[in-house]
Amino acid sequence: MFVARSIPADHKDLIHDVAFDFHGRRMATCSSDQNVKVWDLGEDGHWTCTANWKTHSGSVWKVTWAHPEFGQVIATCSFDRTAAVWEELVGESTEHGQKNWVKRTSLVDSRTSVTDVQFAPKHLGLQLATCSADGIVRIYEAPDVMNLSQWSLQHEISCKLSCSCISWNPSRVHQPMIAVGSDDANPSGGGKVQIYEYNDNSRKWSKVETITVVTESVKDIQFAPNLGRSYHLLGIASKDVRIISLKPLRRDQSSTQTSGHSKFDLRQVAQFDEHNAQVWRLSWNVTGTVLASSGDDGCVRLWKANYLDNWKCISVLKGDGSNVKLQESSQVQQQQQTLSGGAMNGTSSPPGQAPLPLNIKRNSGWAYFNTKKDQGKHYY
Amino acid sequence: MSLKLDLLWSPNREEEFVTFGQELTLFQVVKTDSSLGSAQVSGATRISDSTLAIPLSVNSEIQYVKCVAWYPGHDPHQLIAVGQANGRIILVSFGQGGNKDPNDLVGKEFGPRHARQCNSLVWNTHDNNLLAQGLDKYRQDASLLVWDVNAKPAYGSSYDSTATPDSKRGSTFYVDTTPSIRPVAEIGAAESVYSLCWSINQPKILLTGMNKYLRVYDIRESTHPQNAALTKNVFGLCVDPHSADRVASFSEGQISVWDLRNFDKPVLTFTENRQIMKLSWCSTRSGLLTSLMRDWSMVKLYDIQHTTGGSDEMEPVIIERLIQPAGQHSVGSFTWHPTQENRMLTISSDGQIRDVTVFERIALAWSPSQMLAWSCGKKLIQCSRVQVPPGEEDVAEKMKYRAMRGYGLQTEQVWQNTELVGNDRQLKSMWSWIDTVRSLWQEGKLKTMIKNAPKYYGIKSILRGEVSQNGVTNFSEYSYAPWEGVDGKNRLQPKLYKSDERKKCLQLCCWDFDSEAELNTVIDRLESDGEYERAALVALFNLKIKRALDVLNKGASGTGGDVNLSIVAMALSGFSDDKNTLWRDMWSNALSTSLKNANLRSMFAFLTSGMENFDAVLNEEDMCVQDRVAFACMYLCDSKLMEYIDTLTAEMINGGVLEGILLTGFGRDGVDLLQKYVDNTGDVQTASLAVVQALPGEISKDIRVQTWIESYRSLLDRWGMWYQRAEFDVRRASCDASIRPPTQVFASCNFCGKSISSSANRRNQFLSYGGGPAANKPKVTACPGCRKPLPRCALCLIHMGTSSGTASFRHKSERTGSHNSNVILAPFSDWFTWCQSCRHGGHSQHIADWFRDHSECPVTGCTCKCMTLDSMYQAVHSEEHGAT
Incomplete structure (x- = not known):
């Protein structure tokens, strides 16, 4: 059973991203109102907004937390073509318990909207990847973790396609790896997910894979937390939800020096079109065993694999939180309904006329939405 | 005249709306549980999964409705201005109580001097008494009239406010001298006004779409427009409620968006193939334009929020979205809810109403503590799973639960771990195996002759001689073992193999019975645990058929006993060696498939094997690996045994079956097996804790083992379970001194710098x-x-x-x-x-x-x-x- 609670967000426009810190005790939200809010979880389980400030001069697309070992640090990216790194001034707070956050740096290299920003996993130090609508992924690094105002642009990777999302592979064994998704709308443009890997010898990022099965525009991409698995799981939000497993093939000791980059055994382990429309965002739980997805049908769906690696939907939650508490009871009703199914069918009214059958899913004959085309280069 | 149906939300009552066409109908929207479906309110229509529309009142007196506008003030809150085909405006209400009317507005009428079609009607939201009306052209008459509904009628005017019913009915020209109201402003002589709207931040400014112009008028200075733009897109003019300078208008196949500060040319223009019928801004979301096209089942949304955000050199960013509110029915009209986020009502040409909420992109995130948060438009929702039925928890929940209870951290009583894992047979068997090995070491029964050999070695290593002194295994000797209990003289006697290695293996399987007493202890224990089938199996494989029968009978007679067991016992007692007997046929035909219990099946398989071919027993997958291995160690010859153990080990590793740890031990094979287990389940906790038991050893250098341990520590940190993390570190360091962390802090003297x-x-x-x-x-x-x-x-x-x-x-x-x-x-x-x-x-x-x-x-x-x-x-x- 799920219990939902509404948090009075008080953003003045659409909220574009929600991010938890490493421990899940803090949360950051960003919005089209150009503000970022930071929330702290109280002992009573309620979230209190402890900071709210204007970060950019355009919609803020994404917000992400650095590992707490680097301090209380977040990064944001925006339509205003910049990404920024913010740090909380620990120990200083105003009377109302509001915390001060200061801008440590503004990353202004992009000439188009910066669509995603992600901190690298902790073991890679303080690194930051951004991607922008003009198709360039940039890797920044703060060489001195004590000085967050100094970031150097280490690499620029040109992806040839407008980028919408980026994800670091969290594995601590594997080479540094990022997956980049593109929202390019042209299906004939080939695979929309590219995987890049850092090569220690050449000191360069190079493309190791293109996932060719995904040709529709990709809105979100997420590597699952690795947790000691021998393969990597990549969730992709496109027209449907897909889960791709990348199993690194054993490399020969000799070939590591010569060929350089790794080879993978790519396998699509799941594909779901239950959202019936564009899938927007994905998130893995802490163990990488449950995937949550949201789509244009206004639902949040949870997916989980069984022991035999068969993924299936375990829950459907309505985006406005309206059906969440009723989840359990409606299932009971469904059972009752099937028990008394004969009687119900006998009295059913003509289609389209009220009363409609109970427990209808939102997408069965009801309003559904689709995004026909992307006139601009960007989906937001 | 085609019957066009349209609808409108109430500006001040959240759940009320009207539909109009031939008549005006007031509806109330009621939220219902979908369970309430059958208990229908009379006349109610279901308009969405969770809402019903109940008609409250119908006003059918008015005819030739062209346009309506709902009074934005509160008293009376159900006052609607209706513009008719002859240009007259009637203020109507519904015959219900509770409608205060302090200014006596209901029933008032206004009209132009010459009758012509009313095209548009808008209330001013700042000055609620001002109502603007746009009309068709009539000679040199003004077509844009602004009325003050509170104005007192003046005599001697040609404008009329209390016309008789006769004059209402289609007379095109009349002059009378009854008291009448003059409009506050008259604008646009000899023009047709197609659309109009009030500015949202300047109460006296009126925007109009006339013949070939969009014009901006100040009603206090109405002779000249303040601003104008030449265009053919003069229909459906509307102001973005979130941006006072942004307006939109359309003509047949084109939509333009204008900026009033730079009115010369449109900011954006979209062309559509279909004829546009209606254009409107979403009232709750900035920059969301909505259009409706003729004979189409879709409503089209244009998100233009990011067109003006950057500088000019940037390409405009528009997202188009299509909404299909009512299947294949074409949409006749729609209305955005004035306050509720992204809520829209649509009406199809045949009158079906739909309550639709347009969902925004939902951003979502999991917190490490299994809480899901997502945004829905401007809302933020947190959601957590409670009361998870046992057995359905995610591995994250399981791991957290176990970690809280000190799972895997016992140094002495390892068996306690089995109590934390619920009904998981795999985990139980692994922990009891670890416990067995520990106690065998303590009792000195288990030794290794080679230095640095892992403490927890598997049966495979024993049989391969990897742990013995000279690295070779001894050949096994065999003897014909006698049956006990029944008249065993004439029976086939199985070959029972023995060697030192086999003995060790049986010890690891807990099947090493030196004396009959030991065997009986084990059988008694299984009996008391209620595992009668397994107890019988142990007895039978040790050739105590009498004992096996006793056990089965006991199982059948005990409280809640299984009657089937006595039948099995009966069948068992009739066992005969003769290959052609009825008994054997019965077994192979019927019983072998109908027996649910794997232990019972393998008992019969053993008896019918002719004491030569035991494949049916060995390949019984539902049997404990422990029992299968023990059986193989007793009755298979050396070559077959090795073959069997090798296949079984490979099988266990491939399947990631933890029971197989018995075969692999915590060596290289064991790590392979655990890796597979982690791959399958994500249970990095068990893997880390298990290998920690085996430290120190070669496997601590395996990169996979290090990854598990680091992942698990990081997981505990994420959950804020620092005590558990520290205990784990302590446990690990106590097993393996080499990983003890170095001192992290030194205090040195200020003067000499020495510690x-x-x-x-x-x-x-x-x-x-x-x-x-x-x-x-x-x-x-x-x-x-x-x-x-x-x-x-x-x-x-x-x-x-x-x-x-x-x-x-x-x-x-x-x-x-x-x-x-x-x-x-x-x-x-x-x-x-x-x-x-x-x-x-x-x-x-x-x-x-x-x-x-x-x-x-x-x-x-x-x-x-x-x-x-x-x-x-x-x-x-x-x-x-x-x-x-």
């Missing part, structure tokens, strides 16, 4: 900063290296190394109870602590007391807020608040 703790340790271990029995306490207030004094406590001004006084007093009183206990460590309150930022410090008790009341450093002139810089401060602080 002060190292020499203190030399004199008296553990005694660094004071504390301990005063008699044998050496003086440590000076640096042991250079004899210079150590820094002072900022509060008591006594040198570091002394006791803080208060705490040691308390400490003494505590100590009187247990006099002989040798206190080695100084109590925490005597410890020396210092701020990492300003380097000032003192006794921890003093410092803690100081910061209870102060925020700044106790050293004069130092403004460092030492305590607030400490992230632990918040935790301590909140705890204290919670306590008081």
Whole structure:
């Protein structure tokens, strides 16, 4: 059973991203109102907004937390073509318990909207990847973790396609790896997910894979937390939800020096079109065993694999939180309904006329939405 | 005249709307549980999964409705201005109580001098008494009239407000002298007004779409437009409610968006293939334009929010979205809810109403504690799973639950872990195997002759001779084992193999029975656990057929016993060797498939095997691996045994079956198996904890093992379970000294730079900063290296190394109870602590007391807020608040 609670967000426009810190005790939200809010979880389980400030001069697309070992640090990216790194001034707070956050740096290299920003996993130090609508992924690094105002642009990777999302592979064994998704709308443009890997010898990022099965525009991409698995799981939000497993093939000791980059055994382990429309965002739980997805049908769906690696939907939650508490009871009703199914069918009214059958899913004959085309280069 | 249906939300009552066409109908929207479906309110229509529309009232007196506008004021709240085909406006309401009408507005009528079609009607939302009307052209007459509905009628005017019903009916021209109201403003002589709207931030400004112009008028200065743009897109003019300068208009196949500050040319233009019928901005979301096209089942949304955000050089960013509110029915009209986020009502050409909410992109995130948060438009929702039925938890929940209860951290009673894993047979068998091996080591039954061999080796290694002294295995000897219990003289006797290795293997399987008493103990234990089938199996495989029958009968007769067991026992007792008997046929035909229990099946398989081919027993997958291996070790010859163990091991590794750890041990194969298990389940916890048991050993160098351990530690950290993490580290370090972490903090003398703790340790271990029995306490207030004094406590001004006084007093009183206990460590309150930022410090008790009341450093002139810089401060602080 799920219990939902509404948090009075008080953003003045659409909220574009929600991010938890490493421990899940803090949360950051960003919005089209150009503000970022930071929330702290109280002992009573309620979230209190402890900071709210204007970060950019355009919609803020994404917000992400650095590992707490680097301090209380977040990064944001925006339509205003910049990404920024913010740090909380620990120990200083105003009377109302509001915390001060200061801008440590503004990353202004992009000439188009910066669509995603992600901190690298902790073991890679303080690194930051951004991607922008003009198709360039940039890797920044703060060489001195004590000085967050100094970031150097280490690499620029040109992806040839407008980028919408980026994800670091969290594995601590594997080479540094990022997956980049593109929202390019042209299906004939080939695979929309590219995987890049850092090569220690050449000191360069190079493309190791293109996932060719995904040709529709990709809105979100997420590597699952690795947790000691021998393969990597990549969730992709496109027209449907897909889960791709990348199993690194054993490399020969000799070939590591010569060929350089790794080879993978790519396998699509799941594909779901239950959202019936564009899938927007994905998130893995802490163990990488449950995937949550949201789509244009206004639902949040949870997916989980069984022991035999068969993924299936375990829950459907309505985006406005309206059906969440009723989840359990409606299932009971469904059972009752099937028990008394004969009687119900006998009295059913003509289609389209009220009363409609109970427990209808939102997408069965009801309003559904689709995004026909992307006139601009960007989906937001 | 085609019957066009349209609808409108109430501007001031959240759940009311009207539909109009031939008649005006007032509806109320009621939220219903979908379970209430059958208990219908009469006449109610379901308009969405969760809402019903109940018609409250119908007003059918008015005819030829062209347009309506709902009075934005509160009294009366159900007042609607209806513009008719002849240009007259009637203020109507519904015949219901509760409608206050202080200004006596209901029933008022207004009309132009000459009858012509009313195209548009808008209330001013600032001055609720102003109503603007747009009309078709009539000679030189003004077509844009602004009425003050509160105005008192003036006599002698040609405008009429209380016309008789006769004059209402289609007369095109009349002059009368009844009291009438003059419009406040008359604009646009000899023009047709197609659309109009009020500016949202300037109450006197009116925007209109006339013949070939969009014009902006000030009604106080109505002769000349303030601003104008030449265009053919003069229909459906509307202002973005979130951006006063942004307006949109359309013509047949084109939509334009304008900026009033730069009115010369449109900011954006979209072309559509279909004929556009209606254009509107979403009332709750900025920059969301909505259009409706003729004979189409879709409503089209244009998100233009990011077109003007950047500078000119940027390409406009527009997202188009299509909404299909009612399947294949074409949409006749729609209306955005004035306040509720993204809610829209649509009406199809045949009158079906739909309540639709357009969902925004939902951003979502999991927190490490299994809480899901997502945004829905401007809303933020957190959601957590509660009351998860047992067995359906995610592995994350399971791991957290187990970690909280000290899973895997027992050093002695390893079997306790089995109580934490629920009904998971795999985990249980792995932990009991570890327990068995431990106790075998302790009893000295298990030894390894080779140095550095892993402690937890598997059966495969034993049989391969990897753990014996010379690396080879001895050949097994066999004997024909006699049956016991039944008249066993004429029976086939199986070959029972024996060797030292096999004995060890059986020990690991818990099947090594030196005496009959031992065997009976095991069988009795299984019986008392209710595992009658397995007990019978153990008895039978040890050739005690009589005992097996007893067990089965006991199982059948006991409380809640299974009657089937007695039938099985009966069948068993009739067992005969003869290959052609009826008994054997019965078994192979019927019983083998109908028996559900794997142990029972393999018992029959054993008896019918002719004591030669045991494949049916060995390949019984539902049987415990332990039993299968033990069976193989007893009855298979050397070559077959090796073959079987190899296949089985490979099978176990491929499947990631934890029971197979019995075969692999914690060697390389074991890591392969655990890796597969982790791949399958994500249970990195069990894998880490299991390998920690096997430390020290070769496997600690395996990169996979290190990854599991690091992942698990990081997971505990994410959950904030630092105690558990620390306990795990301690456990790990106690198993493997090589991974003990190095000292992280050194205190060095200010003068000579030598460590002060190292020499203190030399004199008296553990005694660094004071504390301990005063008699044998050496003086440590000076640096042991250079004899210079150590820094002072900022509060008591006594040198570091002394006791803080208060705490040691308390400490003494505590100590009187247990006099002989040798206190080695100084109590925490005597410890020396210092701020990492300003380097000032003192006794921890003093410092803690100081910061209870102060925020700044106790050293004069130092403004460092030492305590607030400490992230632990918040935790301590909140705890204290919670306590008081």
